[in-house]
Amino acid sequence: MEFHHPIVAAPMAGGPSSTALARAVASTGAMGFLGGGGKSAAQLVEDYRSVADAGRVGVNLFVPDAANTAVDPVASRAQRTEKLAAFREKLLPFAQRLGVELPTLEEAGANVLGDWDAKIKAASQWPIVSFTFGLPGPAVFEGLQESGSQVGVTVTSVVEARNAVDHGADFLVVQGPEAGGHRSVHDPLAVPEDIPLLELLAAVDDVVDVPFVAAGGIVTPEQVHEVQEYGAAAASVGTALLLSDEAGTNPVHRHMLQEDRSGTTRLTRVFSGRVSRSLVNELMELDAPAAYPEVNALTVPIKRAAAQLMDPRSTHLFAGTGYLHARTGPAADIVRWLAGEEA
Numbered sequence: 001m002e003f004h005h006p007i008v009a010a011p012m013a014g015g016p017s018s019t020a021l022a023r024a025v026a027s028t029g030a031m032g033f034l035g036g037g038g039k040s041a042a043q044l045v046e047d048y049r050s051v052a053d054a055g056r057v058g059v060n061l062f063v064p065d066a067a068n069t070a071v072d073p074v075a076s077r078a079q080r081t082e083k084l085a086a087f088r089e090k091l092l093p094f095a096q097r098l099g100v101e102l103p104t105l106e107e108a109g110a111n112v113l114g115d116w117d118a119k120i121k122a123a124s125q126w127p128i129v130s131f132t133f134g135l136p137g138p139a140v141f142e143g144l145q146e147s148g149s150q151v152g153v154t155v156t157s158v159v160e161a162r163n164a165v166d167h168g169a170d171f172l173v174v175q176g177p178e179a180g181g182h183r184s185v186h187d188p189l190a191v192p193e194d195i196p197l198l199e200l201l202a203a204v205d206d207v208v209d210v211p212f213v214a215a216g217g218i219v220t221p222e223q224v225h226e227v228q229e230y231g232a233a234a235a236s237v238g239t240a241l242l243l244s245d246e247a248g249t250n251p252v253h254r255h256m257l258q259e260d261r262s263g264t265t266r267l268t269r270v271f272s273g274r275v276s277r278s279l280v281n282e283l284m285e286l287d288a289p290a291a292y293p294e295v296n297a298l299t300v301p302i303k304r305a306a307a308q309l310m311d312p313r314s315t316h317l318f319a320g321t322g323y324l325h326a327r328t329g330p331a332a333d334i335v336r337w338l339a340g341e342e343a
């Protein structure tokens with residue numbers, strides 16, 4: 001796997017990674033990405049078809065717990081049954097305020113696998129596929145590689161990096177704690193490690209021999225250069241593109257990224273059950289169990305209604321630690337600036 005350009009557009013599911021953003025990024029020679037989380041396999045196939053001629057575009061898939069070799073099924077079930085009911089109760093005042101119904105626990109627990117099998121089948125048509133949230137079994141890697149796909153895994157620790165390479169990863173995305181959105185910790189019950197990105201890059205560089213890209217808090221050309229000095233083949237930038245013209249970032253998210261000048265972001269499980277980094281809001285005062293995707297299913301009506309009403313109090317406002325540096329304008333200009341090609 002080769003990276004011919006210093007920038008990768010990090011996958012950002014839930015809107016920001018639009019097909020327009022992938023096209024714009026790929027048009028510069030950098031790598032665009034589609035985010036498959038929350039999308040059906042059929043939609044993703046259609047999205048990829050519409051960008052396939054644009055240049056290099058990868059597709060990112062969330063690994064459900066049932067397909068994740070890093071999950072202990074017994075421990076994971078205990079968490080779910082004990083704590084989801086209490087969490088649903090705590091959400092009721094938010095639902096009432098917004099006039100929405102919450103799913104029952106049964107509804108929230110249905111279809112936890114999503115259409116994983118259909119996505120893996122479709123993925124054999126995509127040249128670059130990356131996995132987040134876990135490590136599928138070696139058979140998934142072998143199947144994709146036999147059909148010519150290059151397979152990447154997002155890792156947040158040295159141990160995860162080693163395991164991913166042992167399972168056959170062609171490349172890694174090394175994600176530091178500075179990253180906006182979800183941390184890709186493989187064991188959903190684990191407390192995410194707090195080793196800063198540069199330190200993590202150096203440690204991963206010592207133990208793996210596949211190429212890796214760096215993600216987390218990278219928002220300036222100087223930082224892009226720095227991660228390359230630490231062994232990264234490219235910088236994977238998410239937050240830096242959230243305000244670009246082509247990103248599908250929703251209006252309340254866009255507004256708050258520009259309005260909230262505190263510079264403060266925080267980690268929470270409240271939006272999905274997985275740990276994510278967001279601007280700080282009221283919903284984040286609640287504790288949520290480590291139960292993805294059930295927590296996500298329970299909070300969807302609240303997050304969606306709040307976003308529609310431009311109410312920043314109870315929708316996710318994902319942002320990396322460097323969000324104050326995010327620029328507006330065409331994505332291609334931002335990518336060229338980050339790559340050091342233009343002032």
Ligand SMILES: Cc1cc2nc3c(=O)[nH]c(=O)nc-3n(C[C@H](O)[C@H](O)[C@H](O)COP(=O)(O)O)c2cc1C
Nearest residue numbers: 010012013035132179180181216217238239318320
């Ligand atoms: C709005 C948003 C959505 C994200 N969605 C995904 C996703 O679907 N898949 C994924 O692997 N990472 C996702 N991430 C994490 C990014 O891929 C990347 O690791 C992160 O943005 C890097 O940190 P930065 O935001 O400081 O650049 C998301 C990040 C953000 C900000």
